[in-house]
Amino acid sequence: MSGEGIKDTVRAKYGQAAIRVLGGNSGACGCDPVSSNLYDAVETAALPEGAVLASLGCGNPTALAELHAGETVLDLGSGGGIDVLLSAKRVGPTGKAYGLDMTDEMLALARENQRKSGVANVEFLKGEIENIPLPDASVDVVISNCVINLSADKRRVLGEAFRVLRPGGRFAVSDVVVRGEIPAAVRRSMELWVGCVAGALEEQEYRRLLADAGFVDVGVEPTRIYEFSDARAVLAGASLDAEVLAREVGGRIMGAFVRATRPV
Ligand SMILES: C[S@@+](CC[C@H](N)C(=O)[O-])C[C@H]1O[C@@H](n2cnc3c(N)ncnc32)[C@H](O)[C@@H]1O
Numbered sequence: 001m002s003g004e005g006i007k008d009t010v011r012a013k014y015g016q017a018a019i020r021v022l023g024g025n026s027g028a029c030g031c032d033p034v035s036s037n038l039y040d041a042v043e044t045a046a047l048p049e050g051a052v053l054a055s056l057g058c059g060n061p062t063a064l065a066e067l068h069a070g071e072t073v074l075d076l077g078s079g080g081g082i083d084v085l086l087s088a089k090r091v092g093p094t095g096k097a098y099g100l101d102m103t104d105e106m107l108a109l110a111r112e113n114q115r116k117s118g119v120a121n122v123e124f125l126k127g128e129i130e131n132i133p134l135p136d137a138s139v140d141v142v143i144s145n146c147v148i149n150l151s152a153d154k155r156r157v158l159g160e161a162f163r164v165l166r167p168g169g170r171f172a173v174s175d176v177v178v179r180g181e182i183p184a185a186v187r188r189s190m191e192l193w194v195g196c197v198a199g200a201l202e203e204q205e206y207r208r209l210l211a212d213a214g215f216v217d218v219g220v221e222p223t224r225i226y227e228f229s230d231a232r233a234v235l236a237g238a239s240l241d242a243e244v245l246a247r248e249v250g251g252r253i254m255g256a257f258v259r260a261t262r263p264v
Helices: 003-022 041-045 049-053 082-091 104-117 154-164 184-188 190-194 203-213 228-235 242-249
Strands: 072-076 096-101 122-126 139-145 165-178 216-226 253-261
Touching: 003 049, 003 104, 003 190, 049 082, 049 104, 072 082, 072 154, 082 096, 082 104, 082 122, 082 139, 096 104, 104 122, 139 154, 154 165, 154 203, 165 203, 165 216, 184 242, 203 216, 203 253, 216 228, 228 242
Parallel strands: 072 096, 072 139, 096 122, 139 165
Antiparallel strands: 165 253, 216 253
16 A cells, blocks of 8 residues: 555544544554553543543653653644643643644544643644654654554654754654564554554664664663563454464564654
8 A cells, every 4th residue: 555545544543533532432443452551640630531532652752751841842643632731741831842643633632632631832733744844953852652653654754853853852752663573464454554563663673764864872662562462452453363463473562662862
């Protein structure tokens, strides 16, 4: 499938997830072991229910990113806005948090969550992470939560992240990453692409693409490794033999915190 085909499928899937949350249900879209229990209760208690229900990430980037008062943060693929609202609190009123998403329904949900939370230093932008609608060197920290794996052009996304970061700025992203080869049948499955697994970068490839974009101090730290039973639950959403494939991929798919710096 072409890059545009992938984007249309991803947009449709996450648009439906947003509509489910706007209707008062969970946004879960078949990758529950990936998205469950990422935030602690103290963090989420202060957020609107819709932001928590819509959480479709695979990590907690704002907890790991060490955000400081007054900084500008950009969340690539902000969904229902959970990490943007958490970032806005961390950078405080002198800072700013931008969320960027291409899906209208997700933007509507995120703006509704912003209104309910009463946080002012937040702006949700419509656009694609492959063409970030912000000027060069305008952001201190780029975060993202389980989105870069969905892009058909990851090299371009990482180049765009580098462009909008100020010199010394940090890339601090949670993403699904794989270690070693995963079976071709998994890679080919569109259901598993939109479920965050088939498009996941291999760890060494992620490091290489970040270095090619100009980043230094690259790190990939596993935050959750999906063992056989998790892998089976994730693969069960696809029309493949989940039992057999889970044996091959168990322990090789992980939620990871990926960090890098734009040199000064
Ligand atoms: C798996 S959800 C994660 C949402 C959010 N980061 C969270 O943790 O809940 C993926 C989100 O990224 C958005 N997205 C996917 N590909 C995108 C792209 N190429 N450009 C902009 N947004 C994209 C989708 O619309 C969706 O809201």
